Amino acid sequence: MNILVVLIPVSLILGGLGLAAFLWSLRHEQYEDLEGDAWRILSEDDETPRGS
């Protein structure tokens, strides 16, 4: 049963990391153009987007 003392915090921390990552991506406008970004990965255009 002592293993629970380790496992419960571990699962909470891992879940918390996922939550933090999601909130970060949400704040940094990663979900503004899902369709376009799905296509852009196939683009061979090397030009880096300027100013965006």
Place this chain on the structure above:
Amino acid sequence: MSDAAICPACIGLPEGQLAKAASNGTTQIILSLPGIHCVACINAVERALRNMEGVANARVNLSMKRVTVGTSLPIAPEELIETLEMAGYEARVLDTSLLGGQADAYGRGLMTRIAVSGFAMMNVMLLSVAVWSGAIGATQNLFHLISASIALPAILYAAQPFFQNAWRALSVRKLNMDVPISLAILLAAGMSLFETLVGGHHAYFDAAISLTFFLLIGRYLDYRSRKAAASAAAQLSALEVPRVMRLTNGVRQMVDFADLAIGDLIQVLPGGRIPVDGTITEGTSQIDRALLTGESRPALAKVGTEVTAGEVNMTGPLTIRAATVGADTTLRKMVTMVDQAEAVRNRYTAIADRAAAVYAPVVHILAFASFLGWLVASGDIRLSLNIAVAVLIITCPCALGLAVPAVSTTAAGRLFRAGLLVKDGTALERLAEVDTVVFDKTGTLTMPAAARDALDAETQSVALALTQKATHPISQAIAASLDGIAPAKLSDQQEHAGKGLSALHNGQKVQLGSGAWLGAGKGTYIKIGDRAAQKITLRSELREGALALVQGWQAAGLDIHLVSGDDADETAKIAKALQITSWQADTNPADKIAYINALSSKGAKVLMVGDGLNDTGALAAAYASVSPATAADASRAASDIVLLNDSLTPLIELPLVARAARARIKENFAISTLYNIVAVPIALAGFATPLIAAIAMSTSSITVLLNALRLKGKL
């Protein structure tokens, strides 16, 4: 569940986007690109724009089908549009101020709450599984305590939208869907905390938090579909920033309509719509007053003639002194009138609101009755309260809350990808009931085109070269029908007001214009050198996809009518080509409205498809309406659905999607009702453990979501 969940004014509040752009020394121009669909389009558009001088950056948003251009030098939107047209993409200006900022604080806030409650739900569920699978005594108690410490803060944060709405409703002594929701969440969390502290067996933390999670998803979907509708409306009114040619000390300058002042001199070229009420100070022309009078024959206009906004200048350039500007013009007043006509139609109540009105009181009465019943039977307040909470959780309208938003979001998304903007939230529900369609002819089913076959190759290339830069509708029609031909080299091009165009070609004089000017008969002629003038036959050509659309809708069981302001011969020809049996020619705007009202009074639910200003009244009078994006501002404002492409093909599946959406919504209501019939007796009888509540709730919610997703595939 579309009670006052979101204040419409909160949608799309500007969030420092414009200010941020301005601080970089740039201004932003947003263009709508209805035709883009793939990675090649993104690259071509961005490359074309970046190569322009003065463009600092260009970023395409494929989901919204628009491009945001940041400029370092002042560039007119017209130049950007021209560049994109050379690259092969249709573009239209969007008014940045009307669209507001692109970031939306409300949607992002909801998303954050979903993430937080989802995180808490997963962890609480993990602990709950241990309890359900038989943890007892100290372990069970510890797990309940940990659950409480995760779930309570999460609930307090994530469920705020429900609490706020419920409080707002209660403070004006009303009931809405959020009242039972908030009550269930608060009671479940409070009871569970109490049970945990006294060492009881049943804690509903998982149910409380998963209830919050699923309802937030429903709220988010609801918000998404509302936002799509709201941004469609904004996009429509922003679609054509009216640009006006102003004369200042003899210099012509394009300015925004909003910048005009009374007394300004403006110039209107042939084919242009007169933007203001005023008096002609220079020029002679014929003007089309069909919009206001219904009179389709052009009227003569000369110096001193008073003109009204919305009239079309037909033949020669005119200079007009503006007497009214902005919202006072006749045209804008007409738009206001249409808005009022629309308000009548907007009394339609959405299915979800009707369901909520019945549902909320029933749930409260049921939960309260079960509390009283068990109190009388057992005399145990704690047990009775526990059972009442179970009833509230189980009946809580998870599935009901998801039923409508999930379906309408999926349907609107599907239509948007096909090139249709759904402007009004209830449009799909009304469209599903439509059984009769009334088409306008010119501009909707047909486009003007010139018959090219009668002309030889040289004449064709000369005609194209003459007309391709001209603004007159006939010139544009000729140029469009000669697409694909190499234009001849011309010099000394001239436009003769009210007559036509002339130029020099290989030393010969070439002319294109009215028969009277070229010494020939009635109609449009082209003359090369000393050769006899040749007639250019103008006819109306079916718009792309028109036949397929009419056949598709007839197959869908719709009764098709054609109403046109054109003469009987032309209308009959088109009606025959499209196999439409009921048609009426020579109609004015009032006739069209009367036609629709006559159909409606016989019990028909009429869908009006039209584009002209003379259709505006009919569009507003019909049960539902569709117009192409090329339609006049007022027509677009009056219609529920706007077609973004030139082809009519995307419209074919419109009634099918609408009917399928209505069917899915009804199925979803059936699913949640069925689930309540099974689950409520279990809860009333006191057998609802937290495990059963969690399973039942999740199953019904997920079933409803999956059912809505069926709309994405084949209908």
